[in-house]
Amino acid sequence: MYDPPRKEVKEAIQTCRQAGIKVIMITGDHLLTATSVSKEIGLLTDDGNILTGEELDKLKDEEFEGMVEDVLVYARVSPEHKLRIVKTLKKKGHVVAVTGDGVNDAPALKFSDIGVAMGMKGTDVAKEASHIVLTDDNFATIVKAIEEGRGIYDNIRKFIRYLVTINLSEIFLISIATLTRLPLPLLPLQILWLNLITDGPPAMALTLEPKDPEIMQRKPRNPKHSILHGMKLFLIAVGCLALVTELFIFIYSLSIGSSIEKARTMAFTTGVMFQLLFVFNCRSEKKSVLSMGIFSNKYLLFGVLISIIMQLIVIYTPFMQPIFGTASLSVVDWLIILGLASSGLLLSPRVFMAHI
Secondary structure, eight states: OOOOOOHHHHHHHHHHHHTTOOOOEEOSSOHHHHHHHHHHTTSOSSSTTEEEHHHHHTSOHHHHHHHGGGOOEEESOOHHHHHHHHHHHHHTTOOOEEEEOSGGGHHHHHHSSEEEEETTTOOHHHHHHOSEEETTOOHHHHHHHHHHHHHHHHHHHHHHHHHHHHHHHHHHHHHHHHHTTOOOSSOHHHHHHHHHHHHTHHHHHHTTOOOOTTGGGSOOOOTTSOTTTTOHHHHHHHHHHHHHHHHHHHHHHHHTTOOHHHHHHHHHHHHHHHHHHHGGGGSOSSSOHHHHOTTSOHHHHHHHHHHHHHHHHHHHOTTTHHHHTOOOOOHHHHHHHHHHHGGGGTSOHHHHTTTO
16 A cells, blocks of 8 residues: 655755755654655655654653754654644744644644644644645645745835835935925925836836745745845935935036926936836845846836836926926936936945845
8 A cells, every 4th residue: 555745745845945944744654654755755865863752752851952953754643742843843943834634733733833734634623723724735835835925025025125215215305405405306296296106116016026036045034034124224325325316416407507497307307217227126135137137027117117108298298397396308408317317226235235
């Protein structure tokens, strides 16, 4: 009699190793059965990392804590043993996910950080005690869910990194202008418009960024770290750079005799273009803009294009100019604006977040 493991399990376990996720088998089956199956799926390479329930009963808590991180397979265990294993791993500082399907698995499922019940063969008690129900009872699906979760978390960080820099630069700009008694570089309606076209399509497109191909080759992040971990210095640096570009173009325009409307339009458009170019720098914490590929996120390109068109409308449409306080810009003005706005591409996240 032979019940073979699913073919995809071996690959899933290898993926877990690369991702820094440790897989442990806990079964009530005989030691020989557990050993054979664990070797077949690539979980066990020798017989030195196996512990039976009988051997576990003989260990004191201190002894078990010293060896729990080295054991990969537990055989002939009871529900009490499973709960003890989970408690010990959590005590050692690990984030523990537990799978189970029976009534006796409920305590371990409930006590774990992430309880995963089997949706097809699992009992109602196990499902109620769990945080997640696995509808296809497939271990490989859990690994795919981890990959998807990492991708979603990455995109949330990209989204926040982009939006926070926008708000910081606006806060810095208005604060400096107020303290130095300069005319306001941006009108309230211009600030609202800037937020609308930069916080809208481009920012939303970042949430659709494809997953990093190497996402499952990273070690797990520290759950104690905030979502802003490692990027605070980068946010401040980019916010200050955006401030300098917008303030410079505003003062420069006034100094050469431009009207206040023209100077504000220059600063306004520089702020918009800075953010629309900078968004490409938010796509990855490890790779440069060029290595990511300009066309790998078509949603982002489309979002940036829509925002540029909307900005052109408020600059060149006669009936929009008095509403937004804008003035038409020449080709030379655009060359200056694009030259300053492209400076946002020079600050690479890799430099500021290399320690993550």
